[in-house]
Amino acid sequence: MNDALPINPALASRGELTRERILDAAEQIFANKDFSAARLEDVAQAVGIKRASIVYYFSNKQELYDAVEGRLFAAMVEATEQRLNADAPALQQVLTVLDTWLDFMVKRPTAPRLILRDSANTYPNASASVRISGVALSTWESVIRAGQEKGELVDVEPMYLLHLLGAPAIYFAATSQLLGENRNFDPAEPEHLQAFRSMLHRSARAVLQP
Amino acid sequence: MNDALPINPALASRGELTRERILDAAEQIFANKDFSAARLEDVAQAVGIKRASIVYYFSNKQELYDAVEGRLFAAMVEATEQRLNADAPALQQVLTVLDTWLDFMVKRPTAPRLILRDSANTYPNASASVRISGVALSTWESVIRAGQEKGELVDVEPMYLLHLLGAPAIYFAATSQLLGENRNFDPAEPEHLQAFRSMLHRSARAVLQP
Known part of the structure; x- marks a missing residue:
């Protein structure tokens, strides 16, 4: 029984x-x-x-925070994988990752702000810092490395490229209401989002092509 | 008496x-x-x-915090003005601003981390958010606007350009020890700093030129 x-x-x-x-x-x-x-x-x-x-x-609070972050990065990586096509040219794949992250963060403004807070932290050891965000870094790294191996992308540290191309999307999505009265704009407005996206693509093409 | x-x-x-x-x-x-x-x-x-x-x-703590931030942005803007040459071509001036900020933040790693923390905050009103950081935004804006008026720089929102070119320097300086054991690097090491700087210039040339 x-x-x-x-x-x-x-x-x-x-x-x-x-x-x-x-x-x-x-x-x-x-x-x-x-x-x-x-x-x-x-x-x-x-x-x-x-x-x-x-x-x-x-x-406790830490466990809740970790669960929030875990859910966030899982959703971001899932959205990325849904849109990625492993047969596409490498540059196109990177643009897809950037577009997905940009759209994700603009639609979910809590995401870039949580990432900003995380980015300011220090951690007791090297692996603790990527315990949760590591899935996003790995996705980025594998797309870049695959393109580098095929000779389609510039041969520089994937993490430099992440700083160069990922950080702008975070700042666009999180801080466009923190620029002061005459400068603030709504990043979700299609006009702004489209204009920024095309500049981000311009930067990506310039830095990624060998 | x-x-x-x-x-x-x-x-x-x-x-x-x-x-x-x-x-x-x-x-x-x-x-x-x-x-x-x-x-x-x-x-x-x-x-x-x-x-x-x-x-x-x-x-109180807020007053101390404001004084810390005020001193930081004053030092950053002063370093920028010392290196800026108003007669130089506009693109060169923007590269000088970016180089100065990058060098400043790499040498003073507290700066990018304080900026990251600030960037995640919300403020009761639009002017409060730039009460202190506004001097840096104004410097950026005036260099960009002057170049746009001379037709030397692309005619897009200076704040998009700030997100595109300023955010990477913040992330490079602040988070290169947060990438995980096999990815971490020291941004102050000349090899890394130089390689990143040249990629940042590449991006800047691509997005700024009309």
Whole structure:
């Protein structure tokens, strides 16, 4: 005889739903406040549950933060892989990665701001810093290296190229409302997004072609 | 008869020295920790004075932070103006600005990390965000606009160009130790700095020329 209660599928999926709602609220709060100022209480209040209910899903703030980041990078990499065509010319593949990241970050402005906060941090050891973001770096690196091996892309450090071409997309998506009254613009407006994208492509072609 | 004590020049300069030492320590601490976690006590301890002595110079943490940022941007803009030659071709002037910023941030790694933290913030109103960093944006804007008026530079938003060309320098200087064990490098090493700089120039020429 088994004492365990049968799993109630409705409850299981309700649990998953609550977990997602906690992650949604936490993503906003971690993007808006620095890590030290963000409180589990605020997340609970935004979801409309008790703090103790969050702890049932995530045992502490760091664990919740890591889950937010993990979900974010997984979504970004998944969107990239859906659009990537491994048979396309290497330059085209890199432009696809950049376009996907740009679109992703403009549509989800919490993403570039969380990445900016992460980028300012220090970490106790070299592997800790990429524990979560590493999937995105690996995607970038493998597309660049494949193009380099075929002789289609310039033979320089993939990480230089990431700084040169990835950082602009982060800054465009995150900071276009921080430039001051007469300079601010909405990066999601098609006119701005298209104009910026074409400049980013211009830069990418110039730096990537051997 | 005047009751005020005569100013003792030795004491005045000792006061200025202490003020600078507080700013030096605070710059490190604000770069290493998020604003909420940084404590005046830590700054005092690093300088070897009492917390109350800091409050004599800066009445609270926000005021100290603003002074750190103000000093940083003033130094960056001063370095830029020293190297700028208003008679040079516009493209050359932009490359000079970029080189100065890149060298400044690589030599003073607290700078790009403070800028990253700032860039992730939200502000209560549009002018608050550029209250301090505005001097750097204005320098950039005036060099770009002057070149555009002479027809030497592409006619696009100066802020797009800032995202495209300024953000890479920030990321190169701040995050090259956050890429993971097999990717990390020292951005101050001449080999890396020179290779990155030449790629940045390549991008700048491609996006700036009409």
